Amino acid sequence: MFIRRIELADFRNYEGLNIELHPNTNILYGDNAQGKTNLLEAIYLCSTTRSHRGVKDRDLIRFGCNEAHLKMLLSKNDSNYRIDMHLKKSRNKGIAVNSVPIKSSAELIGITNIVFFAPEDLLIIKNGPVERRRFLNMELSQIDRVYLGNLMNYNKVLAERNNIVRELGEKGHSGFEGMLEVYEEQLQTYGERIIRIRESFVEELNGIIEKIHEDLTEGKEELHVSYEKSLEADKIAEDLFMNRERDIRNRTTSAGPHRDDLCFQLTAKGGRTIDVRRFGSQGQQRSTAISLKLSEIEQVKRRTGESPILLLDDVMSELDRGRQKQLLEGIGGIQTIITCTGLDHFLTEDFKVDRIFSVENGTIRQIQQGKIGG
16 A cells, blocks of 8 residues: 555645655655645545544635645555545535545545554653544554444444533433433443454554564563453443433543553563553653554554555654664555654664655655665
């Protein structure tokens, strides 16, 4: 799987862009605020229907314009895909795949498998559970359409239950018990499926990440990931019923898959086991994040039979020399798009770079290609 070309019109700071990408390693370099991350954002948007920054569509349109156009040409499994996206300030975006309009974002997700690694992802281990759930949901939604469907249905029903407990908490209306029961039964159905798939995913993840982290740390540490559930899969409806009064007081649904978390545990060779989030050093947390991203790549390969596309957004400057080397050694053989403010990170390594682009004020031009270092 690889992106052949990206075309942009009035997206962020790009008035117009048509760039051909190499199937292997591409580097975009330039000063900050020139548009490097904006290009990665466009790729992520064409792959997932949303910005990795969490902004609204209207904020992606170039200043002074009313709409933006994106086109991404993709090769996958010996087939070609064309993804067109039309952003409008006053209406919902329009999306077409191979010139056929789609009705739901679910029809787009999974066509392109993206692994995105930005400086904020280095905090996925030490930040709150929201980041780790986002990782779980994004990764599983890309490789498992059944999971995506259950997640979308779960979130719709959860919003309805939250509306009712909020109404009860604010106004004390009665007569909603029957509706709550219906929603809780639906949350049981979808939530149990979500939990079972997550459990299987984490089990598979451990089979990958343990070896990767052992290699990264030269056998000094063992890494294990645990899935921490707020409710047991087969007792969701029962526990929600028991928690109704508390949820009404708090005006939200306090437990379920939307409250679950991942725990990363490190065991030093011959030492004790620690929770990386709470007791790991900054270096241990960053190594764990690298192991997680490299595992994500391998998991996509196993599930889909295709390598994902890797986006590295100015990550190299956040890592010391040893971890830079570890990361670069782990990304061979897949299309990689790297942004950076300079090329120093690659000059000391025998690292094959296939295409280099200079980014300046919304303009991208290819400057050279070949091998850096060596």
